[in-house]
Amino acid sequence: MKVLVIGPGGREHAIVRSLLADPNVSEVHAAPGNAGISKLVPTHPIDANDPDAVAALATKLTVDLVVVGPEAPLAAGVSDAVRAAGIPVFGPSKAAAQLEASKAFAKEVMAEAGVPTAMARVASNAEEAADALDTFGAPYVVKDDGLAAGKGVVVTNNRDEALAHAQTCFDAGGTVVIEEFLDGPEVSVFVLCDGLNTVALSPAQDFKRIFDNDEGPNTGGMGAYTPLEWAPEGLVQEVIDRVAQPTVNQMAHRGTPFVGVLFVGLALTSRGTRVIEFNVRFGDPETQAVLARLKTPLGGLLMAAAKGELDKVQPLRWSKETAVAVVVAAENYPDTPRTGDRIRGLKKVESIEGVHVIHAGTKLDDEGKVVSAGGRVLAVVALGADLVEARERAYDGVELVQLDGGQFRTDIGGKAARGEIKVQTPGAPAASKAKA
Numbered sequence: 001m002k003v004l005v006i007g008p009g010g011r012e013h014a015i016v017r018s019l020l021a022d023p024n025v026s027e028v029h030a031a032p033g034n035a036g037i038s039k040l041v042p043t044h045p046i047d048a049n050d051p052d053a054v055a056a057l058a059t060k061l062t063v064d065l066v067v068v069g070p071e072a073p074l075a076a077g078v079s080d081a082v083r084a085a086g087i088p089v090f091g092p093s094k095a096a097a098q099l100e101a102s103k104a105f106a107k108e109v110m111a112e113a114g115v116p117t118a119m120a121r122v123a124s125n126a127e128e129a130a131d132a133l134d135t136f137g138a139p140y141v142v143k144d145d146g147l148a149a150g151k152g153v154v155v156t157n158n159r160d161e162a163l164a165h166a167q168t169c170f171d172a173g174g175t176v177v178i179e180e181f182l183d184g185p186e187v188s189v190f191v192l193c194d195g196l197n198t199v200a201l202s203p204a205q206d207f208k209r210i211f212d213n214d215e216g217p218n219t220g221g222m223g224a225y226t227p228l229e230w231a232p233e234g235l236v237q238e239v240i241d242r243v244a245q246p247t248v249n250q251m252a253h254r255g256t257p258f259v260g261v262l263f264v265g266l267a268l269t270s271r272g273t274r275v276i277e278f279n280v281r282f283g284d285p286e287t288q289a290v291l292a293r294l295k296t297p298l299g300g301l302l303m304a305a306a307k308g309e310l311d312k313v314q315p316l317r318w319s320k321e322t323a324v325a326v327v328v329a330a331e332n333y334p335d336t337p338r339t340g341d342r343i344r345g346l347k348k349v350e351s352i353e354g355v356h357v358i359h360a361g362t363k364l365d366d367e368g369k370v371v372s373a374g375g376r377v378l379a380v381v382a383l384g385a386d387l388v389e390a391r392e393r394a395y396d397g398v399e400l401v402q403l404d405g406g407q408f409r410t411d412i413g414g415k416a417a418r419g420e421i422k423v424q425t426p427g428a429p430a431a432s433k434a435k436a
Ligand code: AMP
Pocket: 118, 141, 143, 150, 151, 152, 153, 155, 179, 180, 181, 182, 183, 186, 208, 218, 265, 276, 277
């Protein structure tokens, strides 16, 4: 099987790496790729967001499957163009990608499908925003109603700050979704969908804020680990039964079947499991950790989803090890990052047992040296017997990465490794009340 992977980031590097380990995959191409991907497979310098360009490349390469990584090409209709060219594609149509591209659309489908999520209101001016903020109270959650790479959401106790974010979105011609605040730990579950059937991958946890202890602004994600030893038993089945399958059914019912990966972002709140958001592609950097543990060959799995054959897939096989991914970001990320800096030490990083490097914002300069080219530059991914060992290996690796101004969080998987994550199940008294 010949596969073309679309996208430039860490998620795509991880996908390419896993595809190359699939015995039934004979050839992999990537477009546009990055410095890490170009060391593994041929890359093609096309505009990944141009549906015609992607369909033409897939046709020219005579690939059997196209895998679309990021949300922007999906929202631009890349999958539709490839499908129209008669090539199977892993990735939803432009219409189905609205589940991520519009938060208001996602809320509408969740309401129709009976999916548990935060109460929300759409606001299109300052007055409506103020009214919605006061209805739900603090902490305030204000979301730009469009693609914002995880950075369009402000969660704050400061009402003025919440209003100011809403105003920025209105000034840019947009609307906002204002929500009730969801407490409790967050979980990312990736569910493969073929339009009808669903298969869930092992849950992961992502770290959204730039600084340790979840401080500072939101980013695309600064690290991840999987599996989640602390997650309630039955969580994955609950996500399938109450979230993914009803959503897939509803999308089919609407005439816009969902094919690809439905990324369910959840909060395990004291009132039960709630969907925070849907994305229509694999999470980055969760994918770097999740695929490191997946033993079932990835190419066959993605092809089954693309062809409507997920019901024929055997139960997935996973490594018993734990995986941790720690992102190294450029100076000034998530604001405009500094780029063009040499990255050194990666060979040494990969000499550590169980450790590999996944490139995200990197490119080769004129001399063929690896330099930074984006906000999140790379991730050090480590497998270990347990979370403690995987973290040790990942951070030993991170210490060896040489990048001027590079920044990383030191607490990826830290709370879980110390057994400090508690899920408060509905009906159970809060810990403090239980003591009284
Ligand atoms: P989103 O882009 O919707 O995933 O939001 C980005 C991040 O903001 C999430 O991962 C959460 O950490 C936080 N967030 C979003 N919605 C809520 C909510 N209703 N309550 C609490 N935190 C939220």
